[in-house]
Amino acid sequence: MTSQHSSGSAASSVANVQTVLNEHPFSGFQWVIFALCFLIVLLDGFDTAAIGYIAPSLISEWGVSKPALAPVLSAALFGLAAGAMCSGPLADRLGRKAVLVGSVFVFGVACLASGYSHDITTLTALRFVTGIGLGAAMPNAVTLMSEYCPDARRATLTNAMFCGFPLGAAFGGFLAAWMIPHFGWRSVLHLGGIVPLVLAVLLLLLLPESVRYMVAKGHSAERIRKVLTRIAGNAVQGVQRFIMTENKPVTEGQSGMAVVLSKQYRVGTIMLWVAYFMGLVIFYALMNWMPVLFKEGGLDPKTGTLVAALFPLGGVGAVAFGWLMDRYNANRIIAVGYALTALSIWWIGQEAGSLGWLVVSVFVAGTIMNTAQSSMPALAAAFYPTSGRATGVAWMLGIGRFGGIAGSFLVAELTVRQMSFSQIFTVVAIPGLIATAALVIKQLASPKSQD
Secondary structure, eight states, rough: OOOOOOSSSOOOSEEEEHHHHHSSSHHHHHHHHHHHHHHHHHHHHHOOOOOOHHHHHHHHHHHOOOHHHHHHHHHHHHHHHHHHHHHHHHHHHHHHHHHHHHHHHHHHHHHHHHHOOOSHHHHHHHHHHHHHHHHHHHHHHHHHHHHTTTTGHHHHHHHHHTHHHHHHHHHHHHHHHHHHHHHOOOHHHHHHHHHHHHHHHHHHHOOOOHHHHHHHHTOOOOHHHHHHHHHHGGTTOOEEEOOOOOOOOOOOOOHHHHHHHSSOOOOOOHHHHHHHHHHHHHHHHHHHHHHHHHHHHTHHHHHHHHTTTTGGGGGGGHHHHHHHHHHHHHHHHHHHHHHHHHHHHHHHHHHOOOOOHHHHHHHHHHHHHHHHHHHHHHHHHHSSOEEEEEHHEEEEOOOOHHHHHHHHHHHHHHHHTTOOOHHHHOOOOOOOHHHHHHHHHHHHHSSSSSO
């Protein structure tokens, strides 16, 4: 972004907020924002993984059948979709901070209450409400973080923050495995409720509103200056008016949803939805079914589970992709990632008889796939102007959740049709090619975009 006004001089009466962020070192205050947003995403990962570890305890304590657990395990996914799709427009209207604090509070209360459930119906309902809170929190954490980043480091920092999800999922699994034998399955939900409630208080006290949002909504210069002083010090003390230039086309007065679906963004929006949906088809198809498929492919259950556990570990590779996205065309970087995802998943299907190569192929596929998928929120945040950013990111994440549901059903249908091990992985690789094509179309539809 460029501005005719200098932001570095105290004598200047006008300053561009993005220029201020670009010209000053990433401050301790911005690292606090990063840490708070990272914790929100970490808790999402923790909750996503922990419920799977609780399932065996529910079967033994309540005597429910495995099919009866399906609503409990999927309720949060539907809640996540609903929460994301409702929260984006709200955040573009009410502000990022208000929606973040409210959503973290909602999922904390609902998760804590889940620990006191005494039947499957109550737990399912509370899991849905927990999902609504989580679904609302995730996209707004991405949006707020991206709006406090300098242009040159936005994708790197946003992707690094999003790494909280796979780390939270891994941590949730290890912690649940230790807590359940010692304190029972309810303790996992109690912990998963108490920590967000503490975090909600910290967000209320420490988290600022997005400066870009405040400029877009015409907030007072004094309020904006108060926040920017913590980043730029005395450099903004003499500023009487803050402005913001958008490098994206935008029409004044449009709602977030109207921006996202407007003529100049419509094709890109649909292609983002397609790509993220297809990525989650792959992720949930393999996460939910790999242990079963490996067992049928000849591995013993313990080995199959350990090999499958390698798949989600590669999400931290998103930091490297973020670095590349900040320097080159981000659409092309992620499109290549999805193409390599398709190739590596096909490769898994060719290695049924070789444990060593199966381990390598699963880890490579997981690293590439999770890296590409974890980079999508940063891509969406860069694509939209401030007035539609929260809605754009949230709807991509919300629509994508249905891909997770579709992925689980896809492999179930393929097994019913008696497809072989290699055939199943070949079919599951196809969504990677569709995601690649979607991002190529997005690039062709907006060739001047450097997002």
